[in-house]
Amino acid sequence: MGRYIIKRLIFMFISLWLIATITFFLMHQLPGDPFSDGKKVQPEILKNLEAKYGLDKPLIVQYGTFLKNTAKGDLGLSLKYRTRTVNSMIAQGFPKSLTLGLWAVAVGLVFGLSFGIIAALNNKGFFDYFVIILAVLGVSVPNFVFASIFQYFFAREFGWFPVAGWKGPMYMVLPVLALGLRLIAFQARMMKTNMIEIMGSDYVKTAKAKGLSKTSVVIKHVIRNAILPIVTMLGPLIAGIVTGSFVIEQIFAVPGMGKFFVDAVNQYDFTLILGTTLFYAGLLIFMVFLVDILYGFIDPRIRLDD
Amino acid sequence: MAELSKDKFVIEGKRTSDAESIVRPSLTYWADAWRRLKTNKMAITAMVILIIVTLFAIFAPILSEFDYRTGDLLEVNRQPDAEHWFGTDELGRDLYVRVWEGTRISLFIGIVTAMLNFTIGVLYGGISGYVGGNIDNIMMRIVEILFSIPYLLWVIMLTTVMGSGLFTIIVALSIAGWGGMARLVRGQILQIKEMEFVMAAKTLGADAGRIITKHLIPNTIGVIIISVTFAIPTAIFAEAFLSFIGLGIKVPYASLGSLSKDGTRMLLVHPYQLVFPSIVISLIMLSFQIFGDGLRDALDPRLRQ
């Protein structure tokens, strides 16, 4: 177990280093002048700015500084908001995005899993068709369409929720729903498929042959085994939530990290793009690592020692 | 039992023709897949919708009197009517033409990206799986590291660097998207390499090229086609996502994503501007999803019974 974790950690750092390197050199391939925002910048100011950001040094030196700072967790200064560090912007935006994301994951898991379970037990019944339709819609209709529909009807027409902003729990409902819907659909579909497969398995037959009631067969034997593979899918699903929030935060004007990121992209704020990308990549790689370790604990068949 | 006559009790023995004849007609892989796809009404409906949408995307802009780039400033934000079926946007451009023009670009991005993904993925995964050993190990580690960055983050990085034209978007989407296909193809190849009929072909002295074209490809093709089918809507969605965060197709060109993005800005005032592009994009995504599911059921030989 210990050896496995160490191996995974080393691998994680190699991945992060490669990602940092690739993003760094990609960003420095960019044509044009990062400081010109339309107006002409005076040469001496430009020089000062370049010195401040270290852009006057050879690329390899810049790369070395970048790696050193990144390793210390310092993602540098924003190019556009010249007095603010990328770290402070992440610290400001990320908690809001995290709240949004965690709620979306929670809503997705609770509703997704329950819908999947009910649909499997009600195979070919009314609720099953409801879940099939929900699943297909949820995974194929883009989230901005859902977000807009919610915003138009539930906020503008019916006035149940505020249209946009981030000032309290009521402001969270629509963005969480818009972000979580895809997850609900995905989980419901996967849970149903797993349940159906397991209900036809030999060991469920054994459990039935023991005389267990239908309920205890489902609870003790089917559900537990059907949830396990879903845990392994959590990594990519969280990635989907993160990128999904870029769009959702924009539509509902949530001042989270997604909005910062989109602004950075639109303003060509390269240090901010670089910093946020690295932050997200690190976060997601770490999540996948956590999920794998977690899976090793909950599935007795997995031995984490190779 | 009086009616039983003596001649009914003469030993004839087995009729080899009866015993050996295959009880159900044997169908080729494709004929069988098509037969099963045909019984799936949802999948066929989805296929028909996709064909109709494609035809509209190709012909609607040509046949319309309006141009998707030029607007009439006297006709700004007009509700849908007999002249402008989907209304006009804030620059007075006809949305009917723009939606179908956008569909054309979105579909083009989706299909070309899927084809590029397919080509890179099949080459990379095929080589990795077929050669095996250390090379396979290294090649797969590279894929693992490259694709530990989420797809859309990759796309954002690449389009930021390369700029956002139609061509660069396609290139960015392809660079970011071939990993899944490569893994899939490699997995298939490894599985099939172990199968007995490949061993049999090898012992019979078939050369590598022949094994690949005659045995490996026909046996992996089903899964790959399914994956390509799902890659198209993924790319269409990725482009829409890029448009949403300001990296997609730029004006005066349009894609379903950029139209939806413009629509959401006007949602609370002129909702119809979002309705049409989002209906078309949802319809396309939905149809690909349903058609892809149907194709999977039809093509996956393991489900054959």
Added chain:
Amino acid sequence: MARDKSRVLLDVKDLRVSFDTYAGEVQAVRGVSFYVNKGEALAIVGESGCGKSVTAQSTMQLIPMPPGRIKDGSVMFNGKDLTKLTDRQMESVRGSEISMIFQDPMTSLNPTMKVGKQIMEGLIKHQRMSKSEAKKKAIEMLDVVGIPNPDKRVEQYPHEFSGGMRQRAMIAIALACNPKLLIADEPTTALDVTIQAQILDLMKGLQRDFDTSIILITHDLGVVADMAQRVVVMYAGKVIESGTLDEIFYDGQHPYTWGLLNSVPRLDTNAKEKLIPIEGTPPDLFSPPKGCPFAARCDYAMPICREEMPEETFLTEDHFVKCWLQHEMAPNIENPTKIKRGGK
């Protein structure tokens, strides 16, 4: 062995089971009747796909419904017709009065539940034991089925057990509540030959000790000879011959029975004698043939065989066969099998 009503434990009459698939109705079991006496081991033999497993699972109402459906027939067990019981009543029969073990021990245990707990479940349900009592009993059962260190093994997961040990654990689960009838569906097919013999010995010993009746479902006539007192031969969803072990092995009457016996390797026969396979495949149960289903593969088929299914002919009280060769107008055929009495 006269058929004594008071000794009959399970009496299946005219059982018909079908599966509704997208291609139509598959008539897996087409009017099967047999009985099991108390303390007796009955073997149901036949090729794969002949309906023997479906028959066994139907007696316990374990076939998936839908697509499966019991169309007709009765399953009398201890005076109750199992096909008429409610789900809840059936649950109290399963595991406590009738138990079942399956073919593949690798897939028939829940991979994420401790083996001990899987044995305990039935005990807690049927014998209302407390957890600690059930655990004690589980350890005892693991010991009974010959698993060393049972107090340690009870805390382990199935993947820590070998194939043979898993099948032993399955037997422990099945026998934990001391059932009157054990249905063993190909219990040794998936195991190594040496392990097979051990499992069979174990089952024989336990049958004696627990006084359990057994229905043994198999295609392996070696296993049958080793364990069973009576044999039912099934083909294409029908019973085509039935009798005591000796009657079937030495005096089998149906050409299919002969074919089965000829295709089994035997230690005592001359090595030069060839095994004779039965050529061809069983008929498609989507559209079973009108006459005798074996006619297409039968060396002795006559025109009548293709037209009409023969009736039962009783040779002794227990031994019957369904074959037109028994008809008075049919030619006399010598039994071509080389098994002689006493040769066993």
